[in-house]
Amino acid sequence: MVVQIRHALGQYDVHIDAGLLSSLPALLEQALPGRRRVVISDDVVAELFESAIHGAAPDQLHFPAGELSKSREMWARLSDELLSRGLGRDSGLVAFGGGVTGDLAGFVAATYMRGIPYAQVPTTLLAMVDAAVGGKVGVDTRFGKNLIGAFHPPALVVADPQTLMTLPNREFRSGLAETVKHGLIADAGYFDWIEANVARIQARDLAALTDLVRRSVEIKALVVSEDEREAGRREVLNAGHTVAHALEQVTRYTMPHGEAVALGLVTECRLAARLGVAEPTLADRVAGLLRALGLPVELPRGLASTALVEALQLDKKKRGEEVRMALPSLLGGMHRAGRSWSTAIPREVIHAELTVNE
Numbered sequence: 454m455v456v457q458i459r460h461a462l463g464q465y466d467v468h469i470d471a472g473l474l475s476s477l478p479a480l481l482e483q484a485l486p487g488r489r490r491v492v493i494s495d496d497v498v499a500e501l502f503e504s505a506i507h508g509a510a511p512d513q514l515h516f517p518a519g520e521l522s523k524s525r526e527m528w529a530r531l532s533d534e535l536l537s538r539g540l541g542r543d544s545g546l547v548a549f550g551g552g553v554t555g556d557l558a559g560f561v562a563a564t565y566m567r568g569i570p571y572a573q574v575p576t577t578l579l580a581m582v583d584a585a586v587g588g589k590v591g592v593d594t595r596f597g598k599n600l601i602g603a604f605h606p607p608a609l610v611v612a613d614p615q616t617l618m619t620l621p622n623r624e625f626r627s628g629l630a631e632t633v634k635h636g637l638i639a640d641a642g643y644f645d646w647i648e649a650n651v652a653r654i655q656a657r658d659l660a661a662l663t664d665l666v667r668r669s670v671e672i673k674a675l676v677v678s679e680d681e682r683e684a685g686r687r688e689v690l691n692a693g694h695t696v697a698h699a700l701e702q703v704t705r706y707t708m709p710h711g712e713a714v715a716l717g718l719v720t721e722c723r724l725a726a727r728l729g730v731a732e733p734t735l736a737d738r739v740a741g742l743l744r745a746l747g748l749p750v751e752l753p754r755g756l757a758s759t760a761l762v763e764a765l766q767l768d769k770k771k772r773g774e775e776v777r778m779a780l781p782s783l784l785g786g787m788h789r790a791g792r793s794w795s796t797a798i799p800r801e802v803i804h805a806e807l808t809v810n811e
């Protein structure tokens with residue numbers, strides 16, 4: 454199946470099907486016709502998918518797996534390697550791997566010779582349902598994550614859920630948190646479907662994973678394309694993430710992103726209830742599903758709530774405004790205050806919610 458993404462900066466197809474990797478060379482030839490291709494992947498993925506990567510292009514570049522590689526240093530090393538191999542403006546890249554590979558290789562593509570086309574071949578659930586779709590690429594700095602980057606939509610996305618079979622459980626759960634977010638922000642029917650299919654999803658039933666990826670990509674595609682007509686709509690994709698980023702910061706990034714997002718979603722639903730924007734039962738329902746998927750829903754006891762509030766306030770200072778969040782109002786619907794998709798949260802309300810568990 455194919456989901457079309459329409460964006461001012463480019464229109465592209467997201468192909469989703471089990472076993473699709475066998476058609477990768479043909480799909481690449483279509484989307485990057487006549488171009489000399491180079492696959493960029495991390496060393497773990499390079500070993501796991503050696504033959505598919507080799508089939509995609511004879512030219513390959515590998516980097517050490519992990520978030521630390523999403524740096525300007527690695528961007529420079531990869532770009533220099535392309536230059537030394539004599540790749541011109543008529544070449545095309547293939548980002549083959551998780552979100553780190555997509556963001557890093559995508560940023561190389563965005564800047565190489567002022568921009569060359571590239572394809573995304575996501576191999577983690579998070580990359581399939583989130584990172585590979587939307588066109589945001591970039592690297593981290595010591596000042597924070599994703600602070601240097603660009604909008605550079607891919608020419609093609611090829612998601613083969615079969616690749617998810619080798620994914621470690623922790624990584625798999627990370628992606629699941631984002632799919633729950635998609636149901637919460639845009640589609641109650643999808644949320645119901647995940648609830649009804651927890652066992653199949655946990656067992657990594659291929660048909661269930663294919664449906665899961667398809668529906669999440671459709672929702673992200675819808676929000677991203679509506680963002681053009683309705684400025685700021687994209688902000689709803691941030692649901693759960695304001696609190697998640699504060700949690701990641703406070704735990705010095707030892708808390709996995711998916712766990713932080715799960716806790717963030719529940720906390721933000723509870724904040725919405727405190728503000729009278731959502732029913733209190735919404736947080737319970739969201740927590741129930743996340744728990745069933747193996748994700749945490751109670752803030753860790755030892756976590757200093759004051760540090761968390763501080764991290765949120767710090768975020769505020771950086772933007773020079775009050776703490777704002779995109780809040781859910783009901784299953785499948787986000788709260789809208791006037792023209793804005795985000796709501797200011799009074800400090801006392803945040804404090805009251807975060808200290809509830811102490």
Ligand SMILES: NC(=O)c1ccc[n+]([C@@H]2O[C@H](COP(=O)([O-])OP(=O)(O)OC[C@H]3O[C@@H](n4cnc5c(N)ncnc54)[C@H](O)[C@@H]3O)[C@@H](O)[C@H]2O)c1
Nearest residue numbers: 497518551552553554576577579580583584589616619620
């Ligand atoms: N651009 C965006 O819009 C966007 C959105 C969300 C997240 N992101 C970024 O995505 C990154 C996280 O992505 P991620 O979680 O995919 O991390 P990742 O790319 O580091 O992959 C996680 C780990 O899984 C391994 N792996 C990948 N595919 C595998 C497979 N099929 N089987 C076994 N192991 C496999 C990788 O080698 C890596 O060790 C972060 O940097 C985040 O900022 C970007």
Ligand SMILES: [Zn+2]
Nearest residue numbers: 631694710714
């Ligand atoms: Zn996320």
